[in-house]
Each structure stands twice: as structure tokens, then as C-alpha cells.
Amino acid sequence: MESSENLKLENQICFPLYVIAKEITGLYRPFLDELDMTYPQYLVMMVLWEHDGMTVSCIGEKLYLDSGTLTPLLKRLEAKGLITRQRKKEDERVVEVFITEAGQQLKSKACSVPEKIVNSTKVDPEDLMRLKESVQNIIKTLKE
Structure with missing residues (x-):
């Protein structure tokens, strides 16, 4: 016989993860509004600021997006005007993404966002780092 305990919201693994993701993503909104960006756009730009000229498929792999x-x-x-997309000459099926000058200028404005987020959580930064590491370990295990 199946237990209805399994269906209680308080017993779900996914629910607190959903709530914290929603809440933390919401903290970004005012800071990203100042940059005229959405959170997913911000993620793409962070990937490109780290590795300009990535292919669309590589960006997708890093962000777990199709x-x-x-x-x-x-x-x-x-x-x-923040990026340009160009087909590779050697293989036109592959699209590479490059940051424009405007995209580079946006980087300097975005540098303060991570610190603002940590400060706005009012959570000990060490607790946040432990949470991040724990979630990354779970993601790694799920993706294996």
C-alpha cells in the first residue's frame, strides 16, 4: 500500500529548491532591471564574459539549456547590441557568439551584482557557499 506521506509538500525535495531558486532569482530583478536584462540573459552574458566566442552548443551545455x-x-x-552571432566558416552549422563593445561595457556595470545579491540575502556568505557546493555536487551526480 502506498503512503500518502510521500505526497505531502513538506516531504518533497524539489519544493524547497524551487522556492529558494525563485526567491534568489527575484533578488536579482531590481539589479538586472538597471542593466535592462533578464536573469537568463545575465547568465548568458556571464558565460560569454568568461569565454568570448563560444558556440551556441557550448553555451547551452554550460547553462543546461537546449x-x-x-x-x-x-x-x-x-x-x-550586446552580442553578435556568426556562423563558422569551416562548418556553417555551428554558430559562434561574440560580445560586442556594448556587451563589454555592460560587464563593468554588472560586476557589483553578485555582491549586492549576497548582501541582500542577509544569509551568512559561508552558508551560501556550502549550499552552492552541495547543490553543485547533486547536479554533478544527476548529470552522470
């Missing part, structure tokens, strides 16, 4: 989700994000960033 091309159907990523392509509209990239189109919006390109329309804002």
Missing part, C-alpha cells in the same frame, strides 16, 4: 530555449535569448541579446 537550443530552442537559448536561441531566442541570443536573438534578444543581439537585438540589444
